[in-house]
Amino acid sequence: MVTEDTMQMPWLFKKIDHIQLILFRIFFGLLALLECWGAIVTGWVKETFVDPNFTFPFFGFEWTQFLLGDIMYLLFVVLGLSGLCIAIGYRYRVSILLFSLGWSLVYFMQKSNYNNHYYLVMLIAWFMVFMPANRALSLDVRRGRTKGQQSMFNWQRYLFVTQLLIVYTFAGIAKLYPGWYNGQYLHLRLSDSSTWYRTHFSWSHFADLLSSENFARLLSWLGIGFDLLVIPLLLWKPTRTITFIAALLFHIFNSITLHIGIFPYFALALAIFCFPPELIRKRFGQYLTNNPYRVVSSPPRPLSKYLLLLLASYVLWQLYLPLRHHLIAGDVLWTEEGHRLAWRMMLRRKSGQITFYVVNKETGKKEQIRLNEYVMPHQLHLVSTAPDAIWQFAQRLAKEYKQRGQVVSVFAQSMVSVNGSPYYPFIDPTVDLAATSWRYFSHQHWILDAPEEIYKKNTPIPEYFLPQIRAY
Structure with a gap:
């Protein structure tokens, strides 16, 4: 029989020092500021949201297309300012809610x-909405907008830890396939970095190391081990320090060689929750406040059991998303079904070519679509390799022609390569994509089966495909 006491699990509602949350709030805000304003400076906002006539939004977010254009500059300016306000604790509740809503909108657009x-940033941002992260070292406390405090609940700390464990564990499990552990993918990715460093800095020895197949194979196995073990080893006192040093070196190396934005630093900032709060207070507390932490005991809240059910539901959902591809026929590395929101990070390099045709149902006239008239160069990779984007584009074509007074069928001829393999047929060219519905929880019948030998060969990629290739 489940009693109220067992549902409450008192250790989760124990009060602990909140210093980790306060420090993370500062790091989070500053990284959000750098990411959002950096996206403007580097031209990412222009390329992604200003220049295109449409994007490929997540299903259900097609309504966001009216925001495309110069207004997106304003949105990212506001998001950056929100990050700054989060860091300094100025009107924190409004700032973090504004950032969470805006970042989610940008993500799903x-x-x-x-x-x-970006998905991880979105999840953590929503965590922060419900955290007492402005109760110390904030302008809100200094100006009397909120009451200062030194504690948070244990579940708040372990929510971050659990999310990190899910991220790294499923990232490691996803790497357990031939294209990763034989070094095939990483060799292709590091070869690009090798060329970049050889061209820009003349670092020939470093470039030679990056282009080595043996080095790529070694890093591939180290990557699997790191992902599967890093969080457990950070939580275990005897291995905590050496593991954090290893994580520091690992993430800095990835930042230098793979150019993956703020993630290495964001992951390192989140790692603070793996350390005991008293240790963080001992190391940093003297620089932050003169007031020692005092434990204030309080009985569990009456709604603790409902909160526990909510947290359990969230964790189960986070476990389902990375596992859902097992419920869908086909190899997820080929079909992409169940790929997103599943921590399948930097697993393979796909490239492809695709040709769309529309056929007028009344006259039978067949017309080839010029993709460069519809999509931007950076969108070409997606629409040639991702089935959901292929389907969305076909639906868009059918809608556009209908507005012209024509009812058409839409067909696609597509070839795809994985990790430098030969190119294989990807989409059934006989299926009218405009007449199909998207199956959210099952396999799309018009995606052809993956060839068995696709991960056993490593052939050069034809030069005329190179502009379409991106790590995805």
Whole structure:
């Protein structure tokens, strides 16, 4: 029989020092500021949201297309300012809610630059909405907008830890396939970095190391081990320090060689929750406040059991998303079904070519679509390799022709390569994509089966495909 006491699990509602949360709030805000304003400076906002006539949004977010254009500059300016306000604790509740809503909107507006790291930022931002992260070292406390405190609940700390464990564990499990552990993918990715360093800095020895197949194979196995073990080893006192040093070196190396934005530093900032709060207070507390932490005991809240059910539901959902591809026929590395929101990070390199045809149902006239008249160069990779984008584009074509007074069928001829393999047929060219519905929880019948030998060969990629290739 489940009693109220067992449902409450008192250790989760024990009060602990909140210094980790306060420090993370500062790091989070500053990284959000750098990411959002950096996206403007580097031209990412222009390329992704200003220049395109449309993006490939997540299903259900097609309504966001009216925001495309110069207004997106304003949105990212506001998001950056929100990050600054979060860091200094100024009107924190409004700032973090504004950032969470805005970042979620930006994330779901497009898939051309899909990134698991952006997804993690979104989840953590929503965590922070419900955290007492402005109760110390904040302008809100200094100006009397909120009451200062030194504690948070244990579950708040372990929510971050659990999320990190899920991210790294499923990232490691996803790497357990031939294209990763034989070094095939990483060799292709590091070869690009090798060329970049050889060209820009003349670092020939470093470039030679990056282009080595043996080095790529070694890093591939180290990557699997790191992902599967880093969080457990950070939580275990005897291995905590050496593991954090290893994580520091690992993430800095990834930042230098793979150019993956703020994620290495964001992951390191989150690692603070793996340390005991008293240790963080001992190391940093003297620089932050003169007031020692005092434990204030309080009975569990009456609604603790409902909160526990809510947290359990969230964790189960986070476990389902990375596992859902097992419920769908086909190899997820080929079909992409169940790929997103599943921590399948930097697993393979896909490239492809695709040709769309529309056929007028009344006259039978067949017309080839010129993709460069519809999509931007950075969108070409997505629409040639991702089935959901292929389907969305076909639906868009059918809608556009209908507005012209024509009812058409839409067909696609597509070839795809994985990790430098030969190119294989990807989409059934006989299926009218405009007449199909998207199956959210099952396999799309018009995606052809993956060839068995696709991960056993490593052939050069034809030069005329190179402009379409991106790590995805």
